[in-house]
Amino acid sequence: MLFFCIALPHGCIFYALPAMLEFMQAHLYIVATPIGNLEDITLRALRVLKECDMVLCEDTRVTRKLLTHFDIQKPLVSYHAHSGFTKFDKVLELLKEGKTLALVSDAGTPTISDPGAVLVAQVREQFGDEVKIEVVPGASAVTGALSIAGVPADSFLFLGFPPHKKGRKTFFDTLATEKYTTVFYESPHRIMKALESLVERLPATKKVVVVRELTKIHEEVVTGTASYVLTHFQEHADTVRGEFVVIVV
CATH class of the missing domain: 3.30.950.10 (Tetrapyrrole methylase, C-terminal domain)
Incomplete structure (x- = not known):
């Protein structure tokens, strides 16, 4: 069986299976959220929001209410139509570090008539296959x-x-x-x-x-x-x- 050897700080050596390396790959999840009735959120969306490192959202106040309702505590970063290059650079740095990010809109499916479309396009252009972009479908x-x-x-x-x-x-x-x-x-x-x-x-x-x-x-x-x-x-x-x-x- 093939193993990959990864050097860690303090001289430690970590042996990883290919599947483990895939898990360590940076992820950007496009997560649909309810458009009104909170019961419309999917089980997969809840799991991703619980397991991700950070949530990118339009309005942190709106998303905080959603996460609080489901007892989820995650760092939030606002990303909307007026976000400048500084905010985008921060997202890029997080992905370069191998972080798992979840992109949500205030309601419904991100990137559909939504500023998140620009972010996804830029991430694809910047990283190609280095960042895995996955959809978590739901309300629209x-x-x-x-x-x-x-x-x-x-x-x-x-x-x-x-x-x-x-x-x-x-x-x-x-x-x-x-x-x-x-x-x-x-x-x-x-x-x-x-x-x-x-x-x-x-x-x-x-x-x-x-x-x-x-x-x-x-x-x-x-x-x-x-x-x-x-x-x-x-x-x-x-x-x-x-x-x-x-x-x-």
């Missing part, structure tokens, strides 16, 4: 919304969040002629403007489905023409809160 607002919307979903187009300013008009113009089922996210602060844009541009043959507060107590699905959906939320202004998934068919 895109697939969750499609599963209960009652629309064709054998093929669909996901567009993330609409642009705030530049390109926003083009974004909604494109939806009017798109042949695929189209999904995008919108915040509670801009959902009414988004629905108004859909009313202005979509033909009457297009159906709109708005899903909000997925997996939470007040989960709601509103289906109809763009005009109908807009009127619904105008008449129920108290429900314009939480995260929205909009589907256009």
